[in-house]
Amino acid sequence: MTPAQLRPLAETDLVERTRYYRSEAGHDVAARFFDTAVHTLQTIESLPGIGSLRLGELCDVPGLRSFRIARFPCGWFYFERADHIDVVRLLSYTQDLLSLLAKVDDT
Numbered sequence: 001m002t003p004a005q006l007r008p009l010a011e012t013d014l015v016e017r018t019r020y021y022r023s024e025a026g027h028d029v030a031a032r033f034f035d036t037a038v039h040t041l042q043t044i045e046s047l048p049g050i051g052s053l054r055l056g057e058l059c060d061v062p063g064l065r066s067f068r069i070a071r072f073p074c075g076w077f078y079f080e081r082a083d084h085i086d087v088v089r090l091l092s093y094t095q096d097l098l099s100l101l102a103k104v105d106d107t
Helices: 008-025 027-046 054-058 097-102
Strands: 004-006 065-069 074-080 085-092
Touching (some): 004 008, 008 074, 008 085, 027 085, 054 065, 054 097
16 A cells, blocks of 8 residues: 655645535535545555546646545545655546646646
């Protein structure tokens, strides 16, 4: 298993997205989202190559992978590193992904 390391923006994204679901849909949905997001990270840790490279290619960010969070219109965006998973963002697919991901630094 390759450990995931969340960048500060990814941590903020998780907190903010959870707050969003709490305010819009209630505590139960927010808790389900948080648990599913964490479980998805565990899946990525077990199978780092599972994420798609397509959005990274579209945004001209080579090596950037994305993997959807089940039952929610969101996904984790990350790079595979030799010793860890570099998680850069958790974004909703309704956001302007091209603009947000074009700013991602591969370092």
